[in-house]
Amino acid sequence: MAARSGESLFVTPKPVALMNRVLQIGTDKSEPEIVLDFFAGSASFAHAVMDLNSSENSKRHYICVQIPEPMEDAEVTIADIGKERIRRAAKKIADARDGKLDLEDSGALDLGFKVFKLDRSNFKIWDGAEAAASDNLGKQLEMHVNHMVEASTPEDILYELLLKSGFPLTTSIDKRQMPGGEVYAIAGGALIICLEKNITPELIDAIAEDNPLQVICLDEGFNGNDQLKANAVQTFKARAEAEEREIVFRTV
Ligand SMILES: C[S@@+](CC[C@H](N)C(=O)[O-])C[C@H]1O[C@@H](n2cnc3c(N)ncnc32)[C@H](O)[C@@H]1O
Known part of the structure; x- marks a missing residue:
């Protein structure tokens, strides 16, 4: 996928309020529903989920998937921007709630998130073809002393x-x-x-x-x-x- 610049990247920014409405229509606020955004971009959906959870005291969850697509003019990737947006949105929501009376006894709002990256296994895979080549059997065995x-x-x-x-x-x-x-x-x-x-x-x-x-x-x-x-x-x-x-x- 071609790299894009910051200016042209977010050509169709989605207003969080619109996303909130989509979430209200598509999910049940009394259930811990999971919203999946498979092309998360700058994570506006995650932002909207946190926002709505805060205003409706709901417990919707989100899963965002984003490839580490590079940006033209910056060191960061679009995935980095998405993560930073989630951090900032969470902080803003937490700050806004700070000091407000919890009249509805909503309990703690979960603004945390975990990031996982697809990666190879942490266990070395035995390479049968490599081992079959007579010179390499010793090398393969050595590699698997600690696998x-x-x-x-x-x-x-x-x-x-x-x-x-x-x-x-x-x-x-x-x-x-x-x-x-x-x-x-x-x-x-x-x-x-x-x-x-x-x-x-x-x-x-x-x-x-x-x-x-x-x-x-x-x-x-x-x-x-x-x-x-x-x-x-x-x-x-x-x-x-x-x-x-x-x-x-x-x-x-
Ligand atoms: C327009 S953004 C998504 C915006 C976001 N869903 C929102 O609500 O604001 C689309 C993202 O999907 C990713 N994407 C597009 N096509 C893809 C593909 N074929 N495979 C993986 N990611 C893709 C791009 O990296 C891009 O950041």
Whole structure:
């Protein structure tokens, strides 16, 4: 897609008031409806959703999708402009509500948002064709001694595991400090994701005591200590039996 300049980019700016009306017609204010704008541009729809939620005390949600289309005259992309617009609109709405009496007991208005970018997996993919070439087998094996992509952040890995475990991106995630390390409790603790690089028996015990349904740990967290991993399997098994249910334990 060709880059566009700031001047010609927003040739058809949509008034937020008009978008509000569209939202009022198309969505039910008493339901937590989700509005999807697949070509979000400068995020005027997100702005309108927040605006309407504020004036109607509704809980509509929005999903904006935007490619990082570059602009001609600036370093930023259209997606950057959309994100900044959401931040500023949220601040303006929050400021305007500040100090007003909440006569309708509307509760806190959710003006937060998360940004996700499509990316490759954080786990290296075994390349069979590459490995088949005799010179490259050693290189492929070496690459997979640690099969995580080096540049991956804990957040990258966390969200990939979350999605692969069947949870949506909107699932609640709490960081929990436990003896021996930190874990992420997904959906109130149904799934525990542990990204610690030095897993200890104390940490495994603490996770088991939390009674999760699923536990995912990094394989590298066991540092090649098979006994520690085997003990972890036994710890979760014993806990599951005591609680008369199953705990699915996986390493990645
Ligand atoms: C006019 S803007 C959208 C305006 C916005 N929906 C609003 O309400 O103000 C359209 C956006 O869609 C994106 N877009 C257009 N065609 C696309 C395509 N084929 N694939 C992905 N994105 C596209 C462009 O980056 C552009 O920023």
